[in-house]
Amino acid sequence: MMAKSFRLEKNNSDDIGFASTCLVAGIIDFDEFKAWLYFVMENSDEIPSYFFNILDINEKFEYTLKRQEVVGFTPSWEGTTFEENALYGIGYKRNIAYQNDVVSQISALKALSKNPHIEERFKETFPFLELPE
Incomplete structure (x- = not known):
């Protein structure tokens, strides 16, 4: 390899x-x-x-x-602001207790759904971490 x-x-x-x-x-x-x-x-x-x-x-x-x-x-x-918000969406997906002062959970998850490449980037960067669906 x-x-x-x-x-x-x-x-x-x-x-x-x-x-x-x-x-x-x-x-x-x-x-x-x-x-x-x-x-x-x-x-x-x-x-x-x-x-x-x-x-x-x-x-x-x-x-x-x-x-x-x-x-x-x-x-x-x-990353753009929208991509950063999508990244925060991963934080909310990974941890129910995740808190962020920048964007709400709903907005972050919406940004994540509109920026699927951010979730792909996360999975490629951290292939050893599980990401809930």
Whole structure:
């Protein structure tokens, strides 16, 4: 099997940006974020050194607080507002107690139904996570 090319660098950080956005928004927890790092490490030929810095961190708060320092840049995912709302819809699907100050559950789930590519992206990014139907 050929290694996948992940976007993990300062000028092309879409994959780490998407995973980081999911973490910060509470769509995944810190253990799931670390599981993603290991997934990338197993499926990529080149591992950025900052992955090891992140793996040394014990909690989400520390990562969010020191992200720029630990990674060396701020990872970004260029999702539109509607795509971000759809991502929050995944948070609501995954966790009945999920709370979000940006968008209501109804609006987020509606955005998710109108942006099925976001759910596909989530499944591709985190193939080891179950996503309720």
